Amino acid sequence: MANTQTDTPAVLPGELRSWLADELPRLIEAHGVPGAAAGVLVGGEIVDVAAGVLNLSTRVEADTDSLFQIGSITKVWTATLVTQLVDEGLLDLDAPVREYLPDFRVADESAAAAITTRQLLSHRAGFEGDLFTDTGRGDDCVEKFVSGLAGMPQLFEPGGQFSYNNAGYVLLGRLVEVLRGKPYDQALTEHLIQPLGLTHTAPGPYEAILHRVAQGHIATGEDGALVAAPVWALARSNAPAGSSLAMRAADLLAFARMHVEGGAAADGGRVLSRESVAAMQEPAVEVPYIGLLGEAWGLGWEIDETPVGRMVSHDGSTIGQNAFLRVIPELGVAVTLLTNGGDVYALSRALFDAVFDRLTGTRVLAPAPDPADAGPDPDAETAARFVGTYSASVMDVVVTQDDDGALWLQPSIKGELAALAPAQPAERVAPYGEHGLIQVEGTGGVHVVYAFLDPGDDGRYRFIHTSRALPRSA
Structure with missing residues (x-):
């Protein structure tokens, strides 16, 4: 995979940090966001800043070591765990999932027998996927969740079109559990968090509480005022789809850097093969235009073609927290924004446009629908x-x-x-x-x-x- 980091304009890390440190507080105030962290990977270095507060009730300030939930960006982590299994010869993406999970069921028996891992990774399995059943906090919660898919209706035949599917990614998490012989959280820790050398990443609330952690905020009442969300995370059973994984911006960018560097961690260790990194970033299905998603979907990543190269990305939302990640592998550039409430989509657009303009001198993101x-x-x-x-x-x-x-x-x-x-x-x-x-x-x-x-x-x-x-x- 090409990595032409020298093609980006020379932006000194210190200058970029100083600019971000001035810009982020202004932007979060303008968009009513309590707190945020932002970071940029450029030239192999990570620059990160934070602003605002983690919780409107406690007024604890956000700093660069603060953990925010990344929501559905977790799906790219799950997809990475799955493709590691391909690298090790333990999994064929085009074999029916039932070859590995013989008890898998949805309402349509013929679909259940045909659905493949590749279709799950690219949201083409076709069964209804918004299921958030809380099956407890035990290590068997993902297994129990997957058993509950038996009644999920089939919207279209497997492979027929794109439809975002949270439950499909929980199913992928169960696939990881079975082939690894360990709970999803443990597999995530041992096969990604530790190999990447991440020190401020928490699979769930029990690990997150050891750090400075953001609380989500939601708008309530007639005036739309923000208040702290009544719970911190969604059910553990949805962890492979993005219910509780939290981290600081620098750790998320370290994960992105591995995908930029062809699967290598910062210490040079091999986390994923170059072939699998490239396969994840290839379009697998076109996505209907709604103005908030990529033009296509790969194996975990959203995909857009931009004037400066292919961009892979993902957004995430949990209860009052939103996260955004944009990566242009050819330039060696990644940008992230982590937030805890407010007008986050307008904030993300303003920040990404400004950062990419400084880095490339080009409008990278497509115009928003007007x-x-x-x-x-x-x-x-x-x-x-x-x-x-x-x-x-x-x-x-x-x-x-x-x-x-x-x-x-x-x-x-x-x-x-x-x-x-x-x-x-x-x-x-x-x-x-x-x-x-x-x-x-x-x-x-x-x-x-x-x-x-x-x-x-x-x-x-x-x-x-x-x-x-x-x-x-x-």
Whole structure:
């Protein structure tokens, strides 16, 4: 894998740190974020800063050794554990998962028998994946979780399309457990955290409490004021998908550096083969355009082509904490932002644009979706293609058209997550491109695009895509 770090402009680490130390406090104040840590890998060196507070109740200040949860960025760690098994000849990505987990079941028996590890890694398994069952805190919690997948409905045939799947990554975590003969947290520690020399990374709350740790914050009440979240982490059973892994920015960038350096740790030890690093960064499936995800997905990574080279990335969110990671391997550059509440998406965009401009002199990230590019309200016949109810176990989305012809979209969180997510009002949407609807108002300058897929014989779309493919139910 090419690593052309000398192609980046000469930015001295001290200058970059000084600039970040000035910029991050200004940005978090502007976007109502209690605390954050940011870091940059460039020229083989890591520069990191922190600002704000870890908890609005205690007012403990954030510093560069503070741990923030990385949420679903954990999936790249799980994918790395899986590809290590490929390197060792213990796993064939294209063999049915049942060759290794014979008890694996979902509602569709033929799909369960066909799903492969490669499909799980690239979110193409096709079964509904937002399951967050708490199966306890014991070392058997992942095993119990996977047993609970037996009733999960199949949305489309395996390999048919992209649909983000948390449960699929828990299944991958169980695969690691079985082939390693140890619990997921132990495998993560022994095969990634320790080989990478990470000193401020915690698989769960029992390890995190030994460090200075961020608390998530959520908006409550009519004024949207932030308060500390009622719990720190999601269930341990979801650990392979991103329920509790926490670390400082420098440790996350050390993990990214291993993927930049072809699988080598900072001490030169081999963590992953160059071939597996390259395979993880190759597109496996196109992703419907919603404005918040990559153009494609590889084996764990989101993927975008940029003017300065291929970018691999991932975001993560837990209860009131959000994390962002962008990596351009060809330049030897990685940028991360870890936060604990507030208008984090607008903050991340502002920070990444500014950092990449300093490092490359180029606008690296694609322009955000702009409602100014939306089309006019459709007539009733055209609107009928979108109008309806789309449902999954954790979320309903209802699209309606009012008497004036305007389209409205009402998302509703269901199940155990409903208590942790504020109720969302109906939002005005407008046609965007050939198969999308965009938020007219948006939040914090971010306007999500809802993609609609697979029109039937009557022209009505069968799926709405919100990163998950939600099937039409009415």
